[in-house]
Amino acid sequence: MRPHFFAPWFAVLLACSAAHAAAGELRLLTHASFAVPQPLLAQFEKEAGVTLRITKSGDAGEMLNKLILTRANPVADVVFGIDNVLAAKALAAQVLAPLEGTAPASAEALAGALPDTLAPVDYGYVTLNYDKAWFAKRKLALPQSLDDLAQPAYAKLTVVQNPATSSPGHAFLLATIGALGEEQAFAWWGRMRANGLKVVKGWSEAYYTEFSHNGGSRPLVVSYATSPAAELFYAKTKLAEPPTGSLTLRGAVFRQVEGAGLVAGGRERAAALRFVRFLQSAPVQQALQTEMWMYPATRGVARAEALRHAPEPSRSDTPPAQAIADKGADWVRRWTQVVLK
Amino acid sequence: MKLRARWLLGTVPLAFLLVLLVAPAARLAMEGGQLPWSTPWQDAYLRWRIEWSLAQALVTCVGTLLLGVPVAWVLARFEFAGRSWVLHALMLPFVVPNLVAAMGVLALLGPQGVVQALGGAALDSGPWLLLYGNLFFNLCLVVRACTEALGQVSASRIAAARTLGATPWRVFWRVEWPAMAPWLLSALCLVFLYCASGFGLALVLGGQEYATVEVEIYTLVAHELELAQAAALALWMLGLTAGLALGYTALARGLAAPQRADTVPRRRPQGVGQWAAVAVALLVLALVCAAPLVAIVAKTLHAGAAAWGVLWEAGTLQALWNSLRFTLMAVGLATLLGLSHALAARRSTLLRALAFLPLVLSPVAVAFGLLLLYPQWTASLALLVGAYALLAYPFVAQSLAAGLDAMPRHLGQVARSLGASPWRVFWRVTLPLLRPALRRGMAFAAATAVGEFAVTLFLSRPEWATLTTRVYEYLGRPGAANRDAALVLACLLMALALLAFAVIESTNDAMKESTRRA
Numbered sequence: 001m002r003p004h005f006f007a008p009w010f011a012v013l014l015a016c017s018a019a020h021a022a023a024g025e026l027r028l029l030t031h032a033s034f035a036v037p038q039p040l041l042a043q044f045e046k047e048a049g050v051t052l053r054i055t056k057s058g059d060a061g062e063m064l065n066k067l068i069l070t071r072a073n074p075v076a077d078v079v080f081g082i083d084n085v086l087a088a089k090a091l092a093a094q095v096l097a098p099l100e101g102t103a104p105a106s107a108e109a110l111a112g113a114l115p116d117t118l119a120p121v122d123y124g125y126v127t128l129n130y131d132k133a134w135f136a137k138r139k140l141a142l143p144q145s146l147d148d149l150a151q152p153a154y155a156k157l158t159v160v161q162n163p164a165t166s167s168p169g170h171a172f173l174l175a176t177i178g179a180l181g182e183e184q185a186f187a188w189w190g191r192m193r194a195n196g197l198k199v200v201k202g203w204s205e206a207y208y209t210e211f212s213h214n215g216g217s218r219p220l221v222v223s224y225a226t227s228p229a230a231e232l233f234y235a236k237t238k239l240a241e242p243p244t245g246s247l248t249l250r251g252a253v254f255r256q257v258e259g260a261g262l263v264a265g266g267r268e269r270a271a272a273l274r275f276v277r278f279l280q281s282a283p284v285q286q287a288l289q290t291e292m293w294m295y296p297a298t299r300g301v302a303r304a305e306a307l308r309h310a311p312e313p314s315r316s317d318t319p320p321a322q323a324i325a326d327k328g329a330d331w332v333r334r335w336t337q338v339v340l341k
Numbered sequence: 342m343k344l345r346a347r348w349l350l351g352t353v354p355l356a357f358l359l360v361l362l363v364a365p366a367a368r369l370a371m372e373g374g375q376l377p378w379s380t381p382w383q384d385a386y387l388r389w390r391i392e393w394s395l396a397q398a399l400v401t402c403v404g405t406l407l408l409g410v411p412v413a414w415v416l417a418r419f420e421f422a423g424r425s426w427v428l429h430a431l432m433l434p435f436v437v438p439n440l441v442a443a444m445g446v447l448a449l450l451g452p453q454g455v456v457q458a459l460g461g462a463a464l465d466s467g468p469w470l471l472l473y474g475n476l477f478f479n480l481c482l483v484v485r486a487c488t489e490a491l492g493q494v495s496a497s498r499i500a501a502a503r504t505l506g507a508t509p510w511r512v513f514w515r516v517e518w519p520a521m522a523p524w525l526l527s528a529l530c531l532v533f534l535y536c537a538s539g540f541g542l543a544l545v546l547g548g549q550e551y552a553t554v555e556v557e558i559y560t561l562v563a564h565e566l567e568l569a570q571a572a573a574l575a576l577w578m579l580g581l582t583a584g585l586a587l588g589y590t591a592l593a594r595g596l597a598a599p600q601r602a603d604t605v606p607r608r609r610p611q612g613v614g615q616w617a618a619v620a621v622a623l624l625v626l627a628l629v630c631a632a633p634l635v636a637i638v639a640k641t642l643h644a645g646a647a648a649w650g651v652l653w654e655a656g657t658l659q660a661l662w663n664s665l666r667f668t669l670m671a672v673g674l675a676t677l678l679g680l681s682h683a684l685a686a687r688r689s690t691l692l693r694a695l696a697f698l699p700l701v702l703s704p705v706a707v708a709f710g711l712l713l714l715y716p717q718w719t720a721s722l723a724l725l726v727g728a729y730a731l732l733a734y735p736f737v738a739q740s741l742a743a744g745l746d747a748m749p750r751h752l753g754q755v756a757r758s759l760g761a762s763p764w765r766v767f768w769r770v771t772l773p774l775l776r777p778a779l780r781r782g783m784a785f786a787a788a789t790a791v792g793e794f795a796v797t798l799f800l801s802r803p804e805w806a807t808l809t810t811r812v813y814e815y816l817g818r819p820g821a822a823n824r825d826a827a828l829v830l831a832c833l834l835m836a837l838a839l840l841a842f843a844v845i846e847s848t849n850d851a852m853k854e855s856t857r858r859a
Contacts (some may be wrong), residue, residue, distance in 0.1 A: 033817055054803050055720045062563040066712055069372070069566070073716040162549055164560045199549040201556070204816045209443050209451075209545060214824065217452035227819040234820025236647060244819075293818070329565065340549060341386045 026050040026271045029067060029076035029263070031060045035291040036284055044278050050271045059202070060086060060167050060258075067263065068093040077266030078275050080121065084113050084257045084318070085170060088325025091115055097262040100273060104280050105299040110257055113321075118259030121279045122294035125225035125313050126171040126254040128158075128247045131212045134219035146176065146188055146251045149195070149220070156196035159210040159218040162340075163332050166202045171254035172222045173335055174328070178319035179251030182331070188251075189338050199339060213244055225253075226293040229310035233290065241309070248313040255316035258294065346763075351685030351692055354678045354734070358698055361731050365710025366575070366702055372713060373568030380570060381577050387557065391577065394553040397468070398536035401475040402529050408476070408625055409483030410525070414513075415622035416484065417491035419615065420607040427626065428488065429842040431481040433634055435788035436838040438812045441831040443545040445633030446474065448640055455636070474546040476629050479532045482785075483525065484626075486743070489781060490524035491517060493747060496605040523596045524743045530589040531739060534700045537582055554578050559705045575703040586697040590690045597746030634835065641828040648825035652833065656811065664791055664807040664834070668841070671729035671790035676783055678730060679737025686738075687745055696738035699731045720802050733789040737782035744778025784845045791838055808834045 026048070034056060045052050057063040060081045067079060071093065082090050090096055096117040106120045114120050135142060143149050149158055161169030176185040189197075198218060200206045207223060210216035213231075228242035235243070260276045262269065278284060285296035289304040295312065296303075370376065381387045416424065434442065449455050450470065494517050502512045538555045549556075554574060561571035610616045641648070651657055679696075686692035711724065718724045748771070756766045772779075792809065801810060808830055815827035 032814075053720070056801050056803065058563065065563060065566050066709070069709060069713055070716045070719075075712065075716050075719045162560075164564055165556075201545070201549065204440055204813070205443075205545050207819060208440060208816050208824065209447055212453070215444065215447050215451055215453050223819065230819040231821070234818070234822035236645065236821050236825070332565075 024050050024268075026052050026078065026268045026275060027076040027266070028052060028054045028275065029063060029079045030054065030056055031063050031081040032056050032058060033292055034080060035288070036279075037287050037291065040283055040287060044275065048271045048274050048278075050268060052275075059165075061170070064090055064095075067095045071095050071264065074263045074265045076263050077268050078260065078272040079263055080258070080260040080279060082118055082259055082261060083167070084255075084321060085167065085174065085324055085328065087115055087118055087259070088321060089328075090261075091117065092325070095264055097264040097266070097269075099262060099276065101277075104277070106297050107299050110297055113255075113257040114259045118261045119276050119280055120297035121258055121260050122285075122288055122292065122297050123255060123257040124294040125246075125316060126168045126175065126222065126256060127225045127313065128249060128252050129211075129221050129223040129227050129244050130247060131219040132243055132245055134212045142247065143220070143249065146180070146249055150188060150191040152195070154195070154220075156198070157218055158192065158220040159198040159200060159206045159216070160222045161202055161206050162199050163335055167256075168203050168222055168224070170328075170332065171256055172252065173331060174319055174324060175254035175317040176251045177331060178254070179317035182327075185251070186334060186338050189335060193339050197339065220247075224293060225313055226295075226307065226310040229307050230293050232309050233306045246310070246313075248315075251317050253313045253316045255313075255318045257297065348685065350681050354682040354685070354738075355692075355695070357678055357727075357731070358695065361711070361727050362699060362702055362707055365714045366572075366706050367710070368714045369562075369568055369706050369710035370572035370576070373570070373572050376569050376573045376576070378573055381574050387554075387574065390552070390554050390557055391581070393551065394537050394555075394578070395581065397471065397475065397551070397553070398533045400472060401479055401536045402533050404472065404476050405480050405483040405532055406525070406529060408629065409480055409528075410487055410521075412480075412622040412625055413484045413487030414491060414517075415618050417488045418605070418607060419610045419619055421610065421619055424607075425846070426839075426843075427623070428485065429784075429839055429846065431484055431626065431630060432784060432788045432842055433835055433838060434478050434481060434630055435785070435792050436834060437634065437637070437831055438792075438809050438834075439545055440816055441637060441812060441827065442477070442633055443474075444640070444828075445635075445637040446470070446477070446546060448636040449632055468551055470546040471551050473629075475536050477633060479535060480626075480629055482531050482535075483528045485781060485785075486524045486528035486740075487521055489777060490521040490743075490747075491605075492607075492777075493604055494520045496603045499605060519596070520598070520747075523593045523746055526589055526593050526596070527739050527743050530586060530697070531700070531735075533585065534582055534697060538578065538700065538703065555703060555705070558703045562705045562709050571703075571706060575706045578703065579701055582701045583694070583697075586701060587690065587694045590694040593743075593746070594690055594693075599747060599749045637828060638832055638835075641825070641832045644825040644828060648822070648829050651826040651829050656806070657808075657830065657833075659804070660806050660808045660811045660830075661833070661837075663805055664809070664837070667726060667729060667805075667807060668787055668790045670726045671733055672783055672787045674726060674730035675734035675737050675786040675790075676779070678734040679741055679782055679786070680779070682734070682738040683741035683745060686742065693742055696735050696742070699735050704732070722805075725801075725805065729790045733786035736785035736789065737779070740778045740782030740785070741775060744775045748774050780846045784842050787841050787845060788838060791834065791841070808837075 034054070041052060055076065057066050060083060063079075064082055064086050067074070067076065067090070074095075079096075082096075098117055099119055103119055107123075110120050110123060113123075130142060140153065143154055148154060160172060163170040163173040173185075173189075176188060179185075180188060198210060200210060203223065206221050207227075208214050210218045211221040212219040223246075225246045225248075228244045228246055231244050232239055232242040260279050262272050262276070266272060280298050282298070282301055285298045285301040286304065288294060289296060290306050295307070381391060416428065437445075447454060450473070451457070498516050499512055502516050503509075507515065536553075538553065555578075558571050558574050558578075561567040561574065610619050682692075682696050686696065708728075711728070712719055715724065752774070753766050753770050756770050757763070761769065791807075806814070812827045812830050812834070815823045815830070
């Protein structure tokens with residue numbers, strides 16, 4: 001064996017060492033659903049004089065854990081997508097740095113939803129969605145309460161996401177506890193299990209393989225209050241009304257508030273802060289409504305026309321932030337015990 | 342090859358494994374602190390997960406064996422129009438994003454599927470759907486390996502056996518089966534490891550009740566940060582499956598026998614019986630492997646012309662370019678690694694078993710470990726391509742190892758005695774003989790790289806989005822237009838992959854043709 005054989009390896013080594021890395025670069029860590037129009041991002045880069053390096057990292061819970069694991073040597077300067085479920089965990093792990101300067105006013109209802117280190121960017125509601133055609137065809141009345149769902153008439157009709165692997169799934173679990181109390185809620189989950197509840201890993205699996213609207217067998221799925229409006233927006237032919245609807249049953253509505261923050265130990269502090277404010281600015285707030293299908297958090301931003309079909313639920317069953325912080329992980333473990341084991 | 346040179350060559354893939362796989366996993370385990378070794382066995386739920394993971398992998402192995410070997414025999418012995426395209430298309434299940442494949446399966450077997458419409462029973466979920474998903478995904482591994490092995494069985498041995506009065510059945514058991522066994526074992530070992538650490542399609546189809554251990558590890562690492570428990574679980578699985586991989590390599594080396602260069606020519610089927618055999622083999626492949634893919638294409642065509650507009654979006658073009666260049670880079674790197682590893686591991690069972698490591702070690706643990714160990718490299722192109730290559734190169738190494746075992750040794754010795762240098766022997770004798778195995782390995786490596794194994798777990802940047810990533814982005818939003826866009830992109834991905842397989846394996850037949858004529 002002559003040295004020739006190693007020649008390709010040197011090429012590989014050279015190629016690897018050539019890659020790297022940059023001053024004037026702002027590193028954003030976010031979840032997979034982050035979507036802001038490219039022209040807006042380009043404009044931000046120009047005005048702030050930095051290059052934006054976006055890293056998408058699974059769903060929000062996974063993203064926060066990556067941030068926590070690398071806190072000694074942060075992989076980002078600014079983070080978007082930490083919500084009111086995860087905020088306490090982020091605070092406890094001290095991965096966020098204080099925000100300076102004055103923030104734009106948020107919608108009144110959002111006061112106190114997030115800690116000071118997170119600037120509210122958008123909010124939405126995790127709710128049950130139903131397939132209108134399915135219910136019309138079977139002439140089955142829509143469920144009026146969580147209890148209905150546990151009745152034989154609604155057996156094997158509901159699909160939820162595993163709270164251990166999905167943020168809407170986790171939010172839905174929290175809503176049931178917020179409204180019914182821990183013991184009652186887990187009793188209900190136990191009855192749901194007996195009534196043929198289906199559990200899948202994430203939102204996409206639930207919506208695109210189990211929901212009857214997309215070829216599955218379950219006409220009730222945990223999704224968002226805005227999903228019917230998105231169904232209309234992305235319909236192939238012009239429809240008069242959405243093919244799906246959102247239910248606001250007591251114990252099944254969770255308000256999720258997403259925030260952006262500075263990463264403790266990150267670089268480019270000024271640009272990072274500027275990016276947080278950029279996310280709260282009117283153009284982004286306007287665009288995110290039909291990009292991420294969330295409501296704008298900044299006060300006074302007009303609602304997109306498309307969201308007219310997504311009325312905001314008048315109330316939610318979100319438990320207090322402190323309770324989520326103290327018991328969130330235990331609840332997920334107990335849920336696994338009750339529903340899966 | 343001298344011993345020193347071999348070890349020198351081995352250091353390259355071993356260093357790669359150490360840096361990109363072992364060190365990150367060890368780092369993650371260290372972060373977790375004291376490992377709760379006994380927990381996985383004390384907890385009845387986790388024990389059931391481990392047992393179920395191994396059991397469904399075993400059942401899948403038996404299923405692919407029973408279905409795969411007869412199909413492979415037909416494909417290896419008979420020549421018919423479109424045969425090579427069947428072999429290329431067999432690898433498509435590796436390429437299709439899991440969620441899209443699941444949508445295809447449901448369009449057939451689901452509650453609103455074709456079978457239901459024809460009056461059959463719908464498979465909602467459960468172990469049967471999961472096992473079907475496993476077969477859909479893994480049958481190609483066994484069929485491809487066995488087809489290649491059977492194509493290399495010595496024609497004169499078969500002729501001799503037939504002349505001495507052996508029935509075709511007896512020829513199969515006494516001549517063909519022993520020649521095929523090492524390849525078959527290699528493929529079955531891959532199938533088992535894939536299913537045991539399964540994370541994809543089977544999971545979508547089976548539902549959470551039938552989740553494998555890998556899902557538990559994913560939950561523990563990515564969502565609960567219970568690193569110690571995750572590491573203990575991952576090490577248990579590593580121990581159980583590594584035992585298997587070692588056992589396999591020991592067995593494979595014992596079975597390996599150099600083959601002769603006179604291969605059996607394929608002939609056109611004659612008579613009703615042979616045509617029927619071809620028809621049945623194609624029917625099995627159509628039902629198990631092709632049907633869900635056809636359902637996807639049918640759904641896409643049904644979606645109407647408007648859906649195809651997604652093909653001209655700027656994002657799609659960029660994703661297409663990314664898919665192409667990442668695959669090219671990953672396959673290049675995987676080929677170098679696989680070739681180095683296979684050549685170095687020719688006489689070492691342990692070294693050979695190590696090539697399975699990327700399939701055995703929990704990918705979630707590795708992904709998070711990489712983040713911990715090399716934070717400055719996160720979301721760097723080198724790490725991304727390295728990770729792709731890491732998951733792709735076991736296919737090249739395994740395929741080549743089987744090819745090397747079967748290679749007649751005297752050809753190299755003749756070349757040496759005629760004065761060729763070792764390098765020249767490698768270039769002019771070993772490599773040409775290995776070419777079919779190398780091409781098969783590269784095709785599978787390409788399929789792995791285009792597919793989604795790495796995509797969902799590693800950090801990604803929007804400008805590096807591949808077609809697979811785009812499919813998942815579309816399926817992350819509600820709405821018919823999004824669903825259709827995802828289906829169109831999945832079809833594009835399949836077409837592209839088919840083309841890639843054809844290119845990688847094309848000169849294969851042409852070469853054989855020319856050597857035969859010469």
